[in-house]
Amino acid sequence: GAGVSQSPSNKVTEKGKDVELRCDPISGHTALYWxxxxxxxGLEFLIYFQGNSAPDKSGLPSDRFSAERTGGSxxxxxxxxxxxxxxxxxxxASSLGQGFTDTxxxxxxxxxxxx
Amino acid sequence: xxxxxxxxxxxxAQEGEFITINCSYSVGISALHWLQQHPGxxxxxxxxxxxxxxxHGRLIATINIQEKHSSLHITASHPRDSAxxxxxxxMNYGGSQGNLIFGKGTKLSVKP
Numbered sequence: 029g030a031g032v033s034q035s036p037s038n039k040v041t042e043k044g045k046d047v048e049l050r051c052d053p054i055s056g057h058t059a060l061y062w063x064x065x066x067x068x069x070g071l072e073f074l075i076y077f078q079g080n081s082a083p084d085k086s087g088l089p090s091d092r093f094s095a096e097r098t099g100g101s102x103x104x105x106x107x108x109x110x111x112x113x114x115x116x117x118x119x120x121a122s123s124l125g126q127g128f129t130d131t132x133x134x135x136x137x138x139x140x141x142x143x
Numbered sequence: 144x145x146x147x148x149x150x151x152x153x154x155x156a157q158e159g160e161f162i163t164i165n166c167s168y169s170v171g172i173s174a175l176h177w178l179q180q181h182p183g184x185x186x187x188x189x190x191x192x193x194x195x196x197x198x199h200g201r202l203i204a205t206i207n208i209q210e211k212h213s214s215l216h217i218t219a220s221h222p223r224d225s226a227x228x229x230x231x232x233x234m235n236y237g238g239s240q241g242n243l244i245f246g247k248g249t250k251l252s253v254k255p
Binding site: 069129 | 173178184188191193233242244245246
């Protein structure tokens with residue numbers, strides 16, 4: 029009964045480089061979410077996948093951010109041409125049902141530092 | 144004005160005290176979540192509620208839809224309850240079903 033896993037746990041990159049963050053949701057969970065938590069700030073919604081439906085990308089801060097979910101399971105969040113303001117903890121969560129009326133299970137996060 | 148406001152921002156209590164954390168929101172919602180973020184960063188979902196009251200162990204969550212207000216209570220607090228408690232709401236606007244709006248959190252420290 030593994031929980032949500034994320035990799036890497038820490039990522040340090042130089043400004044301008046691309047990064048990929050990975051999320052493995054709980055098996056059987058149809059919904060997957062990406063959030064961001066900047067230092068001293070609250071959690072911020074980025075993107076939501078539900079089954080085979082088109083993802084809700086309304087929280088992505090710029091077109092440098094994109095995410096995919098392959099085969100309804102693993103998801104990758106890609107940040108192109110990273111900027112220092114992208115430094116944050118990126119959290120993934122999954123839920124059995126859809127949307128905000130179901131319990132979400134969070135991964136440990138990936139701490140991204142852009143130098 | 145933030146759509147989700149929590150109070151207090153910081154709270155220090157002595158072990159055994161009764162704790163109340165408040166959350167107010169300004170929009171119609173379909174559900175409200177209480178989350179706990181441990182000092183190491185891990186986040187755990189405590190409650191999801193859309194009406195009434197829920198209880199789990201020493202934790203109680205209540206919501207008043209008419210007043211757009213929720214409270215999280217901790218009875219007989221313990222140092223291991225020290226964490227950041229986050230309120231989040233799913234807005235009832237017919238759009239995305241995944242877009243939670245988060246409060247800034249309440250940092251609780253329980254002293255032995």
